[in-house]
Amino acid sequence: MPNDFVCINSSLRRAARRLGQLYDVALVPTGLTSTQTLLLGQIDGLGAVYGEDGPTLQVLAARLAIQISALTHALRPLVRDGLVEVRQDAHDRRTKHAVLTPLGKARYQQAYVVWVVANxxxxxxxxxxxxEKLRSLADDVASQDFLDAYVSGEKPASGTEPSEH
Known part of the structure; x- marks a missing residue:
């Protein structure tokens, strides 16, 4: 590989690891990692949309752009520690929902305060x-439009302009 090759993936992964480390250090008093806090926040936010049933694991995984297996692995310690419940859907036993417990809500609120300071x-x-530009570019790369454009090999109609978030 030539020495002048610049890899967006490598740069983003290094930046994500560095930011994750900074947030992890800030969150130590809460007993949560940045990944766990992010997961609790997504469950909480999607809970506002999906109500007391909470989001399905499929919806949550799609929102986080991860596989279901990675999501269930990440949920294990949160379930073990009583912060999240995984419940079967009332109509389809194959579908499961993630819901914050009262302890999970309290812990997330504690972590959120710390997260805001770090952010x-x-x-x-x-x-x-x-x-703002970094957030916008990261959101664009994580979007379905970007994935569709990458797969099709065609630039999206909006070009490289940030999408609405």
Whole structure:
């Protein structure tokens, strides 16, 4: 491979690992990792849409852009620690839903306060405009439109302009 090859994937993975480490350190007092906090936050946010049944594991996995097996692996310690319940769907026993327990809601609220402080520190260092651009580009790359364009080999009609988030 030539020395001048620039890999977007490598750069993003390094950046994601560094940010994950910073958030993990900030979250130590909560007993949660950044990945666990993100997962609790997604369950909480989707719970507002799906009600007391919570989101299905399929919806949650799609939202996180991960496989169901990775999601169930990530959920195990949260279920074990009583923060999340995985419930069977009332109409389809093959479908499962993730729901925060009262303890999970309380722990997420605690972690959210810490997360906001860490996030503000990162944003202050990057600058507001750069932080927004980074979030927007990351959201675009994680979008279904980007995946569809990559698979089809065609640039999306919107070009490289950030999509609405």
């Amino acid at each position: 503000r520190r990162v944003e202050a260092i990057l600058g507001a405009a750069a932080a």
